[in-house]
Amino acid sequence: MSREQQAFRSKRPRLPLDPTTFRALAVHYVGRYATTQARLKHYLERKLRERGWDDSLPRPDLLEMVSEFARLGYVDDDLFASARVTSLLKRGYGANRLNIALRHAGISAEKAATASCIDTDSAFQAAMTFARRKRLGPFGPPLDEARARNRAVAAFVRAGHSYEIVRKILEIGSADGNFADN
Numbered sequence: 001m002s003r004e005q006q007a008f009r010s011k012r013p014r015l016p017l018d019p020t021t022f023r024a025l026a027v028h029y030v031g032r033y034a035t036t037q038a039r040l041k042h043y044l045e046r047k048l049r050e051r052g053w054d055d056s057l058p059r060p061d062l063l064e065m066v067s068e069f070a071r072l073g074y075v076d077d078d079l080f081a082s083a084r085v086t087s088l089l090k091r092g093y094g095a096n097r098l099n100i101a102l103r104h105a106g107i108s109a110e111k112a113a114t115a116s117c118i119d120t121d122s123a124f125q126a127a128m129t130f131a132r133r134k135r136l137g138p139f140g141p142p143l144d145e146a147r148a149r150n151r152a153v154a155a156f157v158r159a160g161h162s163y164e165i166v167r168k169i170l171e172i173g174s175a176d177g178n179f180a181d182n
Contacts, residue, residue: 016052022060030074034083037075038106041066081107081115092130095123097160127161127169137169 017025022044029035029043044062053059069075081102088098098116103109118126131137136152143149149170156166 014051016054017048018054018057019060022047023065026065026069027074030069034080035075036077036080036106037066037070040069040075042106077107077111078115080105081111085115085118089118089122089126090129092126092128092133092159094126094130094156094160094162094165096162097158100160123161124165124168127156127159127165130156130159130161131169138172143170 015021025047026040026044030040035043041062044060044065048060066075070077084101084105085098088101093101095116095118098118099112102112102115107115132139134140134155136155137143140152143152152170153163153166156169157163
């Protein structure tokens with residue numbers, strides 16, 4: 001597309017939303033993205049702010065539309081939380097980071113706490129994955145200096161791991177030698 005065409009497109013006024021277009025936007029959004037009820041509501045509010053609403057028509061009830069989409073199964077907070085937890089665990093993040101990510105996505109505190117509650121084996125495995133990915137502990141150079149060790153601990157804690165797990169992993173690196181060749 002040429003620059004003149006882009007300039008022309010940006011100057012074209014967008015029509016205000018009507019019920020049909022508004023519902024089509026919502027269906028397109030939930031069809032394209034895995035989302036939560038809170039994110040869908042936020043998206044619809046943003047579209048109303050950006051495009052406006054046809055004043056001759058009654059304004060839509062966002063909560064009703066979001067709850068209808070949840071009833072129809074287009075939006076499932078529990079399924080979203082489960083998928084997000086699985087994804088973040090595979091990337092090596094800990095329980096605290098899981099809880100924060102779910103709360104940021106609009107999952108309620110109770111559901112986020114339930115979904116981010118993982119057993120100790122899974123937590124240790126996720127921490128080992130993180131250590132391998134970041135080349136820390138047994139997968140990196142020895143942490144002889146206190147400053148290097150503090151930086152490694154801080155990286156683990158930012159990733160949501162508990163100090164007990166971090167200590168165990170860093171002890172593996174100092175006791176058994178490192179596995180950097182793996």
